[in-house]
Amino acid sequence: MDPAIFLIQLLNSLQYGLLLFLVASGLTLIFGIMGIINLAHGSFYMIGAYLAFSLTAAVGNFWLALFLGVLLSVALGLALEWLLIQRLYHRDHLYQVLLTYGLILIFEEARSLIWGDDVHGVQVPEFLNFSIPLTETLSYQVYRVVMSGICLLLAAAMYFLIQRTRLGMMIRAGATNREMVQALGINIGLLYRLVFALGIALAAFAGMLGSPISSVYPGMGNQVLIVSFVVVVIGGIGSVRGALVAALLIGIADTFGKVLVPQIAGMTAYLLMAAVLLWRPEGLFKRA
Template sequence: MDISTFLVQCLNSVQYGLLLFLVASGLTLIFGIMGVINLAHGSFYMIGAYMAYVLAPLFGDNFITMLLAGMLLSAIFGFLLEWVFFSFLYGRDHLQQVLMTYALILVFEELRSILVGNEVHGVKAPEWLSGGVSLGGVMTYPVYNLFASSACLVVAFALYWVVNRTRLGMMIRAGASNRDMTRGLGINIRLLYRAVFAGGVALAALAGMIAAPAASVYPGMGGSVLIMCFVVVVIGGIGSISGALIAALLVGFVDTFGKVFFAQLAGIGVYVLMAVILIWRPQGLRNKGF
């Protein structure tokens, strides 16, 4: 493998890992703070991708505006969904949560089939993000992929600032550490849950919108992402944002380079990584918090 090919694979690993982080960060917050196992979280990624497919023709080259509009719509949807559905799952045992959120997957898939059909769709990247960057020789790397990685990094830093430098973040950290004490301090824990859930939905949908121009938009695309996100959450430590970031990048590199060097065994590489880390640190790489 020459240096240009190695660099391309590194960039692909980082991009994949950062997209996984966006989805997994919302999942680990929801599970770590609210205590709800949400199997439908991958569906929010799918909803974001289909949202990009629907909104892209309306916004044209105003791609960033489309992403912001999609995040806002997703956050509103998440807020309402927590109020109407997830607020009744608190205090239920995990089996009931798994069954009820799995039912949501079926509902979302059926609604997707009715509204946009079962065809595979593509989303065109805006003109100002077309083309590629030369990596030496005849190899180029798409500008859009660099934009996707940069956008994910911006969101990661914004999430760090919110969690560690704002009053909302202080309440989120308190809720993750001790929800009963947080409630005793007069914080509206229900409203906090809705804000966290809405943020988690928005992050997953944003990942789907960013990924849509780089890959196809197709039915059931949230399933494989959900499995990888649970792997990331377990490796990083439940409730840890920084752990999710580290784990997502590790998974990105293992998965990408596993397909390059060990194509026949690539499917088990990520799970071997998870097993090794859990033997070393059963609680995951990091504790709750950023």
């Protein structure tokens, strides 16, 4: 492979991996800290994309739409936790799977009723709608670079929130010992509600941010859901740092898999997962 092409493919891997991280980090938070298996996580990604489509059309500005979309998805997350999820903390995983699977069906049907079954597109914001020529034939869309930058910023913010703030400390403590945290006078219910809303907002935000370069279509969440679970398992359940490393690894495996071993391109992410699990059954970064 030509070194220039190799670098471009590395850039492609990075960009895909970072967007994947955004979705998977929410999943790993909800799974690792609250112990909830959220099968509907992909649906929130889809909802985010549809929100971006509708809100951009309504307010005429992509960034304002992003902001409003985040507010709406946080509200949705809070409401769902209050209405449904909080009843599941003491239940078996099977109940969680049942409920969140049910949510997938409800969201799909609601999507069909509200937006119909057509494919939609979201316009890239005007001032970012150009490409930088890299080689004679290939250009790189500036929006993709900006998107990766935003993902990196969010990753840093999340690291800071969890490792360096009082709230993060409480969240980490709550994940380790729920009863003890409660005994210390911290409102664990509220804490969980916030974590859930944050997780949902991350998935929806990923859907919104990715909508101009992907497209907006029925069932778009399902693919993302499966690969996000792979990220969570490789990274170690509950580890945000693990999710970042795993998402980047999958980005590399997927990109180079397609180019170098196209016959098994559909399997590279799973092969990577199998290899990691053989080596470290608890994932790359086990939560302390």
